[in-house]
């Protein structure tokens with residue numbers, strides 16, 4: 001196709017959905033010499049998340065964000081992702097990135113990592129860079145341990161420090177209720193806490209076998225998934241923040257088949273057979289724990305992500 005025609009088809013604006021995730025399984029295998037922790041974790045992308053709009057500019061990278069608690073400067077991983085891609089590709093264009101933030105911050109839901117993946121994949125398309133998946137994954141791993149997972153856009157077992165992705169079959173159709181206590185937990189703090197507490201006591205107990213959980217996800221076996229839920233980081237964090245256990249207990253008392261802290265917290269989630277039960281449990285949690293509690297009723301959703309918007313128009 002002639003270059004001019006190609007350019008005419010290019011999008012001037014791309015809307016990207018930036019999903020949140022939950023970890024239904026997170027086992028710390030060991031601490032590594034580089035300070036990171038070797039993981040075996042199973043993550044599911046959700047149909048809940050942020051919306052990112054990417055618009056072509058002649059030059060310069062601009063980020064606008066509607067969340068008062070999130071700076072729109074270089075500390076924001078979405079902008080860092082754009083800069084890394086621009087540097088790597090040597091592109092001579094700019095972009096305006098608009099982030100409509102819905103996911104709570106420092107919540108164990110992968111919000112920042114997901115934004116970074118959406119920016120990498122979205123700008124690759126907007127700027128017509130045609131970078132291969134391998135190159136994007138190489139950049140993703142430099143930005144954070146969970147960014148590769150969001151690039152892959154599906155349920156996965158993640159190993160290494162989280163950046164080695166193995167897609168898995170998932171037919172899970174249960175309802176997922178997210179409950180955030182209204183405070184964040186820094187990822188580094190959660191890992192440090194794990195190290196300190198396991199030295200004194202075996203807080204993590206017995207680790208379930210990941211293969212049982214994977215089979216349950218593939219067979220949409222809600223009870224099997226609930227039985228397989230595990231998170232090494234949960235017990236140390238619950239010791240410091242007992243409200244996390246109380247939230248889990250509330251979800252289970254109101255119909256959750258299983259409940260767990262996601263990632264490094266502080267969000268906990270409950271798995272439900274029926275959506276209306278999850279909605280009632282969300283209401284009870286808000287009544288019981290007060291206005292700082294945030295809830296969202298959602299579900300597993302595969303292959304959501306960067307799609308060209310209906311507003312596509314020629315680059316000028």
Ligand code: C5P
Nearest residue numbers: 035036037039144145161162187188191
């Ligand atoms: O890679 P990311 O920036 O998301 O990690 C944030 C922090 O979480 C790291 O600096 C590290 O302290 C901790 N971490 C870890 N092991 C992992 C992932 C994260 O110790 N596998």
